[in-house]
Amino acid sequence: MTPVPTPWKRLAFEIESRLEAVPLLGQVACLLCTTAGFTPIEGSQVEVCVVEAVNNAIQHAYQGDSEHSVELEVTLLPGQLIFDVWDSGTPADAARMNADHRGALEIQSDCVNDIPEGGRGLPIIQEVMDSFEYTPGTERNRFRMIKRHPLLLLPAQELNPQTGLAL
Amino acid sequence: MKLAQRKVGSNIVLEVLENRLGADKAVAFKDAVGRHLAAGPVSLVLDLSKVEFIDSSGLGAILSILKRMPKGCELILCGTTDPVTSMFKLTRLDRVFTMKKTVDEAVSALSL
Numbered sequence: 001m002t003p004v005p006t007p008w009k010r011l012a013f014e015i016e017s018r019l020e021a022v023p024l025l026g027q028v029a030c031l032l033c034t035t036a037g038f039t040p041i042e043g044s045q046v047e048v049c050v051v052e053a054v055n056n057a058i059q060h061a062y063q064g065d066s067e068h069s070v071e072l073e074v075t076l077l078p079g080q081l082i083f084d085v086w087d088s089g090t091p092a093d094a095a096r097m098n099a100d101h102r103g104a105l106e107i108q109s110d111c112v113n114d115i116p117e118g119g120r121g122l123p124i125i126q127e128v129m130d131s132f133e134y135t136p137g138t139e140r141n142r143f144r145m146i147k148r149h150p151l152l153l154l155p156a157q158e159l160n161p162q163t164g165l166a167l
Numbered sequence: 168m169k170l171a172q173r174k175v176g177s178n179i180v181l182e183v184l185e186n187r188l189g190a191d192k193a194v195a196f197k198d199a200v201g202r203h204l205a206a207g208p209v210s211l212v213l214d215l216s217k218v219e220f221i222d223s224s225g226l227g228a229i230l231s232i233l234k235r236m237p238k239g240c241e242l243i244l245c246g247t248t249d250p251v252t253s254m255f256k257l258t259r260l261d262r263v264f265t266m267k268k269t270v271d272e273a274v275s276a277l278s279l
Contacts, residue, residue: 019191026220044220044250045257051222055190107259117230120223120258127257 010075017058017068017087025072026051029083032074036081038149045128046083046147052121053085053143061089061141079150080130085143091136097143098134101126168195172203175212175274179203182214188225197228201235208237212273216246221254233264241265245273 013028015021029050033043054070062068071086104123109115125132129145169184181203188196204211213229233242245267247255255261267273 019189022191023187023189023220041249041253045253047220048222048254051189055222055224059190105258107262112230112263113234115230115263117227117234118223120226124223124254124257 009077010073012071012073014069014071015054016066017062017070017089018066019055019058022051022054022058025054025070028072029074033081033147036076036149038147042147046081049125049128049145050083050085052125053083053145056092056121056143057085057087057089057141060092061087063090080146080148083145083147085145086140088140091141092134094134094136097122098132168192168199170199170203175277178210178212178274178277180212180214180270180274182216183218186217187220188218188228189220189222190224193224193228196225197231200232204232204235204237208240210241210243210277211236212243212245212270212277214246214270214273215244215251216248218251219248221251223258226254226258226260230260230263241277243267243273243276245270 011028011032013025015024026047030043030047033046034040038046050072054072057070058064068087068089071084073084073086075082075084101123105120105127107115122132125145128147130148132143132145135142135144171182171184173180173182181200183196185192185196200211200213203209211232213232218225229244236242243265246269247266252261252266255264255266265276267276
């Protein structure tokens with residue numbers, strides 16, 4: 001039986017803006033993915049993306065200040081999981097955030113010292129997720145990531161209404 | 168940051184005893200490994216078999232260690248779990264590091 005959870009549509013989780021708390025949100029994302037039918041590796045890669053987005057919020061929007069909160073909202077729609085990371089800190093440059101980061105993961109030099117140690121967060125997200133979008137707001141900023149999965153496209157009549165699992 | 172060290176000849180095997188290498192641990196990790204390198208020029212095997220999660224900060228920390236290796240000394244990674252291996256491949260860093268399946272293979276590679 002293939003697990004396809006449909007009874008729930010939206011879940012939200014909130015943490016303090018401390019890096020030590022970030023793994024909780026990542027593990028939640030991974031668990032939701034594997035429950036929804038993603039492979040463990042896909043789940044772990046989505047976990048990394050959620051962690052990267054939350055780290056960005058803490059380190060850049062809040063500049064490391066732990067007195068705030070970051071929210072992860074997960075929405076299940078037919079065929080896709082949507083991960084929204086919300087913060088109420090200083091908005092980032094939306095053009096830079098939403099730029100095309102493809103190619104940034106390629107190793108451009110044979111010299112190890114030329115390979116940058118940072119800057120892989122957004123490229124990883126672009127590589128793993130089907131789409132992402134940063135939307136700064138007057139009160140809250142949203143970083144949205146969408147991961148599609150064909151199993152989540154199963155029509156409702158093929159699902160057990162009690163368990164949400166495929167019949 | 169928990170690391171277990173053992174010497175193999177003139178080289179060091181460092182086992183990372185954490186199951187996550189993320190942004191909250193990256194600096195402590197770099198500092199801890201750096202202390203082992205400070206004693207003198209040695210090659211290093213980094214055993215990652217207990218690490219189940221790594222993000223861009225963790226990858227950057229390991230890259231930083233590679234850059235800090237003394238001249239003539241090697242850094243070999245070993246024992247990467249499936250999630251960690253997938254991140255090295257995703258970021259193409261598997262082409263930058265020497266990666267072996269086991270500590271024994273890594274130590275053998277050092278002695279060649």
